Amino acid sequence: MQTRFSWFNVTSIVLGFAFLYIPILLLIIYSFNESRLVTVWGGWSTKWYGSLLNNEQLLTAGWVTLRVAFISATFATILGTLAAIVLTRLGAFRGRTLFSGLVFAPLVMPEVITGLSLLLLFVAIGMDRGFWTITIAHITFSMCFAAVVVQSRLLDFDKSVEEAAMDLGATPVNSFFQVTLPIIAPAVISAWLLAFTLSLDDLVIASFTTGPGATTLPMKIYSQVRLGVTPEINAVSTIMIAFVTLGVLAASYVTKRSTMKAAADAQKAQ
Amino acid sequence: MRRWYVIAAPYIWLLLFFLVPFFIVFKLSLSDTARAMPPYVPVYDMTLGLANFFSQLDFENYSFLLSDPLYINAYISSLKIAAVATLFTLFVGYPIAYGMARAPREWRPTLMMLVILPFWTSFLIRVYAWIGILKKEGLLNLFLMNYGIITEPLNIMNTTTAVYIGIVYSYLPFMILPLYSSLEKISPALNEAAEDLGSPPWRAFWQVTFPLSMPGVIAGCLLVFIPATGEFVIPDLLGGSETLMIGKTLWSEFFNNSDWPVSSAVAVVLLLALVVPIVVFQRAQQREREAV
Amino acid sequence: MSELASFPAAATNAAPPRSGPRSFAPQSGFSPWNDPSQAPIVRFDNVTKQFGDFVAVKSCTLDIYEREFFALLGPSGCGKSTLLRMLAGFEQPTDGRIMVQGQDITALPPYERSDVNMMFQSYALFPHMTVERNIGFGLRQEGMPKGEIAARVEEAMAMVELKPFANRKPNQLSGGQQQRVALARAIAKKPRIMLLDEPLGALDKKLRQQAQFELMRIQESTGTTFIIVTHDQEEAMTVASRIAVMDKGNIIQVATPNDIYETPKSRYVAGFIGDVNVLEGKVSGIADGIIDIEGAVSGCHYKTRSNEPVSIGQQVWLAIRPEKVRITHDKPQSATNVVSGKVDDVGYLGSISHYHVKIGNGQRVTALRANTAMTVGPPISWEDDVWMDWPTEAGIILTS
Incomplete structure (x- = not known):
């Protein structure tokens, strides 16, 4: 059936997307403002981007953030994929209900609680706070998001493909690496990207679990934002937005191309 | 057996870094503040034994929370702000999700991506973007005064209104996505059938579409309400001194007053307040998954 | 007058629902089930399978002989697929034993049942592998030398006329071609017993009839024992040497197509065929x-x-x-x-x-x-x- 846009639908979509995107666009535009005063337009300039390069603290924080995000996303994806397999493939076992509760609770848990509780754990076991405690905290909450992403893919793919692998003599481990993993690879990649950006974004949990010497970019931005709006922060924000947008666009382009190719292939087979 | 290794890795991680910390929070909420590092007593000491340790725990912090209206007000106002903001988000999100679900098929993936994209960009940055818009000499006032709609600048920044705007804006994708996925499953033929049987479009919507989209409405509302209740960044950056929210209270209790036991008690109570919605959410998710 | x-x-x-050649008509003399000296290749011994409160298969006992083309026939939910999946090793019987060539294989996982291979209803082709890689998958699991794998894959592809499509991915194939890849993939393992779960269900009627004769040809030329699950009585009559009619987890009658048609044991069997x-x-x-x-x-x-x-x-x-x-x-x-x-x-x-x-x-x-x-x-x-x-x-x- 050919559906077409109705006036009501167009209006609600346009207004909705205007609401979603205008604040971000304004932020980007004002990052190119010559004037230091945020509300006065002083002409186009990229000087705030230049001054970022000389801001040692901001650059250090950015580097810490990227490292935390990379490590935590990688571990979170591995643990999250395992959790998704446990939930979708291993059937019933003792403690399954508790496990699925543990996987889904962090998704909605207020960050202040997660942050505080992890900090108290690190203090109780006497772990030095800093880079690694932030990383562990980020693995913990982002593995749950990764688990949900991978789980939904595992749920909708034909289980008999795995059975066929085992029927043909592949052990469960071989069948996972030779069959399941290649098929769910796109979901695993999006899980990694999601975990990466969640870590990149996090302010609250990192603030609780950090220690001396480990300041992440959001923490740096937050402390400056409290003092007011500055064009430098607009510039950093713009860079982060561009970074994430390009990543998401690239990922969606790749998936779109592969689905279009699949459609074309299917056509050819007719 | 290999199966157990697969279960053990994520299970042990979550037990150690998610469940155990909650017990520590609970234990700490029963402890007393101390000028030491860590800043609380008792610290478990092998030489004194368990009995001694337990005898030092009490509910003092909870009676303190109850006796100070600041905390009670913060709780009530958190729940109120989160509930009202959730309703606003539903009103804003529903037409968008509906429009997307009824858009031509080839447009839907693009629209989906446009909704998800802001969700991937930093939460902090998106809240920050509103400061420049809402403040007294901000872009909104500038715009409205420029076109003569108002003569005096609106005072939105540092009020509860700004917090509502911030929550609706930040959590809108969480509302739209579940709504969209349940609306998309509803065949337009159902509305056509209702109209064919004599129900005008508006009534057909209320009698057919809306009831069928309830799973999405419930999931979306819970996904907004639960984290919004404990929200810290939005009330801290956009709200004023009169905006009381429990997440902010916990933060300042911890970072400004360094009172770990009281902040733990605040966390325990916040968690208790959220247990019901969290359980409802999990049940709903379970049903969804089993229906597949 | x-x-x-x-x-x-x-x-x-x-004539009855089908006409055409029947390769295993009792007249041909192939009837090991009547020969007490023959040992069955597959024996279900009092096998029961429960899923929670639901009894999918109720104490079924059934012997299947070498070189048979055996059909499990019944409406959906009658337990025929469960019976097949227990033989493949995907389900564990709640009670009873399954024997293959006198060996109790009840406890073996599917990947250790080298005598048995299955062709799936959904074909279950590996979407990320070419036709060639799909067919060679089972042989690679055995650690067979590369040259030998290539020869076996070639042979299997020739058998089902897939050679021109060796380098295509499953989504570049038509339904009939996919069905043949699924068949070749299982056949390449040279199992003694081949299981087919509604193998032709997704094909249209004309293609299905062609495929039925192809299955019979391959069954005969390889001498493999075929066990097919189907809800299509015409299909069962066409291909099978014997048919087991199932209903609600019970085997109602086991007989040759001719006997099932001419002397059904109950109104259920008479009405189903x-x-x-x-x-x-x-x-x-x-x-x-x-x-x-x-x-x-x-x-x-x-x-x-x-x-x-x-x-x-x-x-x-x-x-x-x-x-x-x-x-x-x-x-x-x-x-x-x-x-x-x-x-x-x-x-x-x-x-x-x-x-x-x-x-x-x-x-x-x-x-x-x-x-x-x-x-x-x-x-x-x-x-x-x-x-x-x-x-x-x-x-x-x-x-x-």
Whole structure:
């Protein structure tokens, strides 16, 4: 059936997307403002981007953030994929209900609680706070998001493909690496990207679990934002937005191309 | 057996870094503040034994929370702000999700991506973007005064209104996505059938579409309400001194007053307040998954 | 009188639901199930499978012999797929044992059952591998040398005529080609027993008939034991040496297609395989191998030749295949098994026509007649008063 846009639908979509995107666009535009005063337009300039390069603290924080995000996303994806397999493939076992509760609770848990509780754990076991405690905290909450992403893919793919692998003599481990993993690879990649950006974004949990010497970019931005709006922060924000947008666009382009190719292939087979 | 290794890795991680910390929070909420590092007593000491340790725990912090209206007000106002903001988000999100679900098929993936994209960009940055818009000499006032709609600048920044705007804006994708996925499953033929049987479009919507989209409405509302209740960044950056929210209270209790036991008690109570919605959410998710 | 001339033609031409070559007809002499010296290759020994409270398979005992093409036939949910999946190792029986060549394999996981390979209903092709890689998958698991794998894959592809598509991915193939890849992938392992779970369910009718003959050809040329699960009775009749008819987790009857059709054991089996008229009645006399039945429809008496142990007054059902019922305008001369009625409906199917006739009490009898040139006289039409009769050999007495 050919559906077409109705006036009501167009209006609600346009207004909705205007609401979603205008604040971000304004932020980007004002990052190119010559004037230091945020509300006065002083002409186009990229000087705030230049001054970022000389801001040692901001650059250090950015580097810490990227490292935390990379490590935590990688571990979170591995643990999250395992959790998704446990939930979708291993059937019933003792403690399954508790496990699925543990996987889904962090998704909605207020960050202040997660942050505080992890900090108290690190203090109780006497772990030095800093880079690694932030990383562990980020693995913990982002593995749950990764688990949900991978789980939904595992749920909708034909289980008999795995059975066929085992029927043909592949052990469960071989069948996972030779069959399941290649098929769910796109979901695993999006899980990694999601975990990466969640870590990149996090302010609250990192603030609780950090220690001396480990300041992440959001923490740096937050402390400056409290003092007011500055064009430098607009510039950093713009860079982060561009970074994430390009990543998401690239990922969606790749998936779109592969689905279009699949459609074309299917056509050819007719 | 290999199966157990697969279960053990994520299970042990979550037990150690998610469940155990909650017990520590609970234990700490029963402890007393101390000028030491860590800043609380008792610290478990092998030489004194368990009995001694337990005898030092009490509910003092909870009676303190109850006796100070600041905390009670913060709780009530958190729940109120989160509930009202959730309703606003539903009103804003529903037409968008509906429009997307009824858009031509080839447009839907693009629209989906446009909704998800802001969700991937930093939460902090998106809240920050509103400061420049809402403040007294901000872009909104500038715009409205420029076109003569108002003569005096609106005072939105540092009020509860700004917090509502911030929550609706930040959590809108969480509302739209579940709504969209349940609306998309509803065949337009159902509305056509209702109209064919004599129900005008508006009534057909209320009698057919809306009831069928309830799973999405419930999931979306819970996904907004639960984290919004404990929200810290939005009330801290956009709200004023009169905006009381429990997440902010916990933060300042911890970072400004360094009172770990009281902040733990605040966390325990916040968690208790959220247990019901969290359980409802999990049940709903379970049903969804089993229906597949 | 002219109608009489068509009787033999109707009885032979409008044959049972299928026509064409049957490679395993009992006449060919292949019947190891009748030979007590033969050991079965597969034995289900009192196998039960429960899913929670639901009993999918109820203490089934079944022997299948080497080189058989065995069909498990029944409606969806009857337990036939569960039985097959237990043999493949995907489900564990709740009770009972499964033996392959005398070895108890009940506890073995699927990847250690090297004698058994399965072709899946959904084909379950690996979407990320080419046709060649798909077919070679099972051989790579064995650690077979590369050259040998290539030769075996080549052989399997030749068998199903897939060579030109060796480098395509599954989504670049048509449904029929995918089905052949699935077949080749399992065959390449050279299993002793090949399991096929509704293998042709996704194909359209024409392709399905082709594929059925291809399956029979491959089964014969490789000498593999095939066990097929299907809900399509025509398919089972076409391909199988023996059929097990299942219902609600029970095996109702195991027999050759011919026996299943000609001597079904129950109304369920009779109704499931082909069309059948079932007439209710009570036994009123037994003499010289002929059983007299007082029909439930008043005034109807039936006589049928049968060895069924029945007693006077017992309630029985008489099953008669429509193609064995003769329909005429004039009262036939024979005195046995004659009923009269009014034509309720006529179904014209080209080569044959169905006549549904009301004989009273709401009972309908269907007769089948071939539309041959020999059929002369006025055509039978709606609301005509007609006579029907059948020989004493045509009816089968059913007691359940």
